Amino acid sequence: MPIDYQGSKVPTCYATCSIGHEESHTLPLKLKAIADAGFDAIELSMPDILSYGKMLNSQEPDPEDYGALVEISKEIRVQAKEHKLKILMLQPFANFEGWPKGSTERRDAFERAEGWMRIMEAVGTDLLQVGSSDAPGISSSLDDLAGDLAELADLCAVKGQRVAYENWCWATHAPTWKDVWRIVEKANRPNLGLCLDTFQSGGGEWADPTTKSGLLESVSRDEVKARWKQSLAELSKTVPPEKIYLLQISDAYKMDPPLESESNEESLRPRGQWSHDYRPLPYDGGYLPVRDFLKAVFRTGFRGWLSMEVFDGKAPEKYSDMLDFSKKAMSSLEKLLQS
Numbered sequence: 001m002p003i004d005y006q007g008s009k010v011p012t013c014y015a016t017c018s019i020g021h022e023e024s025h026t027l028p029l030k031l032k033a034i035a036d037a038g039f040d041a042i043e044l045s046m047p048d049i050l051s052y053g054k055m056l057n058s059q060e061p062d063p064e065d066y067g068a069l070v071e072i073s074k075e076i077r078v079q080a081k082e083h084k085l086k087i088l089m090l091q092p093f094a095n096f097e098g099w100p101k102g103s104t105e106r107r108d109a110f111e112r113a114e115g116w117m118r119i120m121e122a123v124g125t126d127l128l129q130v131g132s133s134d135a136p137g138i139s140s141s142l143d144d145l146a147g148d149l150a151e152l153a154d155l156c157a158v159k160g161q162r163v164a165y166e167n168w169c170w171a172t173h174a175p176t177w178k179d180v181w182r183i184v185e186k187a188n189r190p191n192l193g194l195c196l197d198t199f200q201s202g203g204g205e206w207a208d209p210t211t212k213s214g215l216l217e218s219v220s221r222d223e224v225k226a227r228w229k230q231s232l233a234e235l236s237k238t239v240p241p242e243k244i245y246l247l248q249i250s251d252a253y254k255m256d257p258p259l260e261s262e263s264n265e266e267s268l269r270p271r272g273q274w275s276h277d278y279r280p281l282p283y284d285g286g287y288l289p290v291r292d293f294l295k296a297v298f299r300t301g302f303r304g305w306l307s308m309e310v311f312d313g314k315a316p317e318k319y320s321d322m323l324d325f326s327k328k329a330m331s332s333l334e335k336l337l338q339s
Contacts, residue, residue, distance in 0.1 A: 001038045005303065005337045012038070012333060013088050013246065013307035017045035019325060021316045027052040027076065030322060031083045037326035041086035043307055044076065044123060046116075052076060066115035073122035080124075088246065088305060089164060089195075090120050091129035097148040098138030098173065105135075106148075113152055117159060126161045127245060129195050132174035134272060140173045146186035153189035164245040166195035169204030170271035177201050178231070181239055194239065196297055197248040197309070199279050202288035205231055207252065209274040210261045214254035214287060228289065232296035239300050246305035247297050249333065250279040251286025253314075277313040282332045285314070291339055306333060 002009035053072040054060040099106035319325040
């Protein structure tokens with residue numbers, strides 16, 4: 001259910017990839033736990049489509065068999081409707097933009113996009129999340145990056161769909177909210193906006209998982225605070241609220257010992273490693289300035305979707321079941337808005 005905030009009803013969402021830690025935690029049970037905690041919607045994660053396909057057909061579908069994925073998505077649409085949950089967004093669409101013209105990678109990116117758009121139609125959502133690419137070798141040109149996003153937005157527009165572009169704080173060329181906003185502004189499409197995230201901004205501009213302090217150490221602590229404050233003020237003044245399609249909420253654990261500063265064996269950069277397993281609910285052991293970022297987004301006039309997207313490897317030790325976890329998520333959201 002929406003949460004009251006200064007006379008507005010702020011709708012709530014929960015990412016399906018952010019709940020469940022056992023094979024028995026199937027998508028239907030995830031949906032029930034999310035709905036029973038009072039959430040209005042879900043972000044539907046592609047891995048959950050694949051796992052639900054395995055549940056239905058006894059084998060996991062090929063991620064590129066879009067015909068099969070469409071049929072699975074139709075079943076998920078029925079499940080969500082039974083729980084009165086809107087499917088807000090399909091996620092996470094990665095490594096899309098910046099590939100060289102004529103390259104195999106670029107052709108694959110657009111073929112994947114067309115397949116995901118078919119899934120969106122089948123499942124009943126109009127919003128696609130695109131994370132800023134962390135692929136090596138992509139263009140750093142603002143014109144190239146914006147051009148690709150504009151082309152994708154135009155394809156989506158034909159089907160009445162939108163694109164939510166999110167800064168991933170380990171991305172190759174667009175790790176900050178300001179980077180993705182510049183690209184969205186340059187692309188200049190009415191159905192292209194932002195997916196903002198408390199972790200991606202706080203974890204990129206304020207914190208660092210590779211330092212002992214847990215903060216950026218390339219400048220003084222006072223300078224870190226000053227730059228963070230300036231960034232939030234700029235966000236509040238420059239981004240129109242209608243261009244923010246949702247705000248994802250999570251915190252982060254301070255890493256002790258700190259992560260190594262190099263990419264791991266899977267070529268994932270340190271902040272990417274941090275993101276994948278060390279993002280708890282707010283008020284649950286993290287240290288990021290989550291509330292600061294939330295308030296800055298609200299100062300734009302935004303009163304749209306707040307979505308819990310957490311990846312907490314410690315959650316199985318702390319919560320007895322999925323409903324316990326989803327209720328804690330709702331209470332932490334309520335606390336954030338009341339603070």
